[in-house]
Amino acid sequence: MPTFKITVAYDGTGFVGWQRQAKGTSIQGAIEDALRVLDGRDVTVHGAGRTDAGVHAVGQVASFTLARGMDAGAVMRAVNARLPLAIRVVDAETVDPAFHARYGARLKTYRYQILNASIPDVFARAYAWHVPGALDCDAMRGAARLLEGRHDFAAFQASGAATKTTEREIFRIKIFTTEDTAEKPILCARSPGVPRVLRGGEFRTRVPDGSLIVIAVAGDGFLRHMVRILVGSLVEIGRGRRDAAWLADVLAAGDRRRAGPTAPAHGLFLQAVEYPPRMLADEP
């Protein structure tokens, strides 16, 4: 009964999201369907992050246990052969049977792409939020600092969501443009590697028309819509409609209605999920 950890990339366009739904195609459902054929029985796949409809992933992590003994490379090839091209398993390894992709996750990195351009880009329309008009990146960076650390993020949770606690820790928020860095485009960013959000670097304030602005957020966990509401709020500040003091008030008040709008799903990518090394050992 080997347990596997897989890393999955997907173009979320047209999917109902990670989680199986009564209607529509989910990422989880597509992987479970492929594994059912492989293992000859129903297999439950646990994903680290339950991404919403239209949200993409470069490095989603999932775990499952098979009845058949198979090596990780063979599982990856067999599953990829049955998945649509919009979903790819990009890495697979056998892990300790106690490993659980969701409960074991200690660091998640999300990436939100904003195309700050007067004219939308035809190739970015499903992969970036098109925001015309100037954005003050320094004002956004200054406000983002207030969100770093351990806080009650109740104001940044989809209304109606029920969770035990709304306290989370954001380790880092980094705002940069792809022109500031030698970063590979998301088009080719297949291997998540070390989350870039944790690396250093100084980035520019003025952003030329046509820039792709990236808001990278690393934390120990995220509430439903949390990254998208953070981004929607930071863009209000970038546009000059609100300031950092407003964001501090919103955070303190814990009221969803006072925060900014929810940024659209199609700009969001689950970039990487990390686990303590001991969790990954497949030796008992």
Place this chain on the structure above:
Amino acid sequence: MPTFKITVAYDGTGFVGWQRQAKGTSIQGAIEDALRVLDGRDVTVHGAGRTDAGVHAVGQVASFTLARGMDAGAVMRAVNARLPLAIRVVDAETVDPAFHARYGARLKTYRYQILNASIPDVFARAYAWHVPGALDCDAMRGAARLLEGRHDFAAFQASGAATKTTEREIFRIKIFTTEDTAEKPILCARSPGVPRVLRGGEFRTRVPDGSLIVIAVAGDGFLRHMVRILVGSLVEIGRGRRDAAWLADVLAAGDRRRAGPTAPAHGLFLQAVEYPPRMLADEP
């Protein structure tokens, strides 16, 4: 009766190509439909390159004449308001009434993207040809040099195509990876600018797994499928199945059946079209 030159970007996925067809949606048709509403009569749009179904454009150029007097910016905004998001007019100017986007073109640059990776990239699947296995970029570069200059490219034309002459001039073929350059990804490459193919630079031979290899070709004009057959032939050489001497023989023999396969449409982008400055003057 002002004449306009527009620069158009499009994601060719799902379109029947540039040219109007009996069935399906064409880029030309979508723009003509938008202009009919604007001008209150049928408008014919001439495109510089008649791209095939699935082929993309960053800098297609087209021309047309309106009955209404309008400034170029207003035309651009009005057309964009009526076009699907997969097509955007990114630039517009008034030009000499004699300007014709196809007949006047003197330099066209095409870009072909190959994803050289063991696992296909979910975000590149409509924008790059997935070629697994090692490709020898230096062998491809050496062979590509043989194609530069004025030649009869009959061997590199879709069978059945009828043209007055199959002689064309290729000014430059450049083969590089996006990791070799600080180039912006095609995702953001909205402004065509100076075709990169004409710039200098030394590029690497060994290409790490997951690289996006770009074959950029600049010439005075191209036969039907010419870039795709050139790319298909160069990839045969990159794979080690053929060599430069074979390519020289194919070129000399002028027989389509001896050349390599036609590379898929979805890796191809019409990047830029250039005209002599005097053609663009809108002063009589």
